[in-house]
Amino acid sequence: MTDPAVCFDEVRLARRQEMCEAGIPLYPYRFDKERIESIRDRFAGIGHDPSEETVTTAGRVLLVRDHGKTVFADLQDDSGRVQLYIRRDSLGEEVFSRFSRFVERGDIIGVTGRVFRTRLGELTLWVDSFTILAPALCALPEKFHGLRDIEKRYRQRYVDLIVNEESRKIFQTRSRLISLIRRTLDEQDFLEFETPILQPLYGGANARPFTTHHHFLERTLYLRIAPELYLKRLVVGGFERVYEVARNFRNEDIDTSHNPEFSMVEIYQAYADMYDMIRLTEGLISMIVRTLKGDDLCAFGGEMISFTPPWRQLTMTEAVLQFTGIDLASMTLPDMKDQAAKLGVEGWEAAVNEREILVLLFEGLVEGRLIQPTLITEFPIENSPLAKRHRVREGFTERFELFVAGMELANGFSELNDPLDQLARFEDQEQRRQGGDLEAQVPDYDFVSALGYGMPPTGGVGIGIDRLVMLVSGQSSIKEVILFPQMKAEQIVCPDDGSQPRVE
């Protein structure tokens, strides 16, 4: 008995048995093939008469149209599709019947034949011989509608990828986007490094971590929430341009723009400041959009977003003024609290200074309305423990965040490199943690020591890759751009004794 969770089809199992008994090898070891795209290119000008040259390719059979003495089938590989034409009179009785008896929709096969164009103009491979490379024991979804059920598409992404071309396209785009990032940074003399994912302390962002335990070291370890503190150690070490395409892990809620593990590229450039990083970010993202989309535009959520630089740039205070009409610069703290309360912004009661009100107003009323690319600058010092103090404005830092379609897409600073200031900021964070703030940062004294050896002035930025892919591919859910998004367990056990079903 097979496990009921396995999709094996009884009829297909029986046919596999039949093939075994007929001595047909079902899982050969290798196969030399030409990509379907290459065949299409080479024979683009072919007419109705079959080519003299024979070609060999392989892929998955996606459709079979059986006409009795001839069979048409569609073969798909990762470069495209081509039609197969199988005739009894050219294969011979025995080989032909082996095809029509054993080859089914979903099977992986290799074929050799001559290329021609059918009467209706379809480029087709006139098959002279075929090889079964891997029979499918599970049936594919319906040929026309494909797999639409969102939950099944995520849980069985391999089936989604087989039958839904849009889905394949999204992940091709994702792969190209990441390689564009790497190529561009590499060309500018950045080096990519791999820093620890398992960390004894978690830092570089405000977030709750995943916790694990190393039994040999007998200590708690954390999955990183950001690579920041390690990449900056590399700058201390003398690497002046570093980056990492990093998977980060945050133990927080899941929604259409948050997955517990997500991808980011973090970039650090010595002797640069926040404004250099803004230019780098504008250049990198607009180049990516132009390369992948052909122009600077992305259709997203009913809006047309233009990535042509330079992007709108506002201080957080200016943004609040522009979007709410509240001019914080001319107000006292009690007035601010009044306004916040009137506008229904939560959390204002506990605010101890005008900067906290500013953040509340910004997050509550402005963030979600920043549709076109907008750079927000001048963040309160309390919210930015790793950013340098603003060179002019007291109480604020040299930090920017990029918002697009109401989502935070990038976050960068003039990096704090004064070890004594860093120590003081960590101590402030530690106090907040003691006060119950689960997301306040944990002091990393070794990092402070690293700064003690001297870190050059440095600009840094982190760009959210998943969200960038969402924008470029027009997808409003992060699960559509993550191959295997986090899902709840689906195995439910229903006990016979009538107790509640439970998840195992």
Add this chain to the structure above:
RNA sequence: GGGCUUGUAGCUUAGUUCGGUAGAGCGACGGACUCUUAAUCCGUAGGUCAAGGGUUCAAAUCCCUUCAGGCCCGCCA
């Protein structure tokens, strides 16, 4: 955590308003067919209607609980 919403055959779904033995297309299986392309034509099989409980003479349909999904809000600075 709150609100709304979805779950019917392998897949895509009708039926739920207003309770009366579950209907289709594709796929599968058997048959016909030598240029089709969601091939076409004839026939057959396949569903404890997400799970559990309740109301009722009778439940896919009404009620409750649970599980999983989706959307929105809160949370995530």
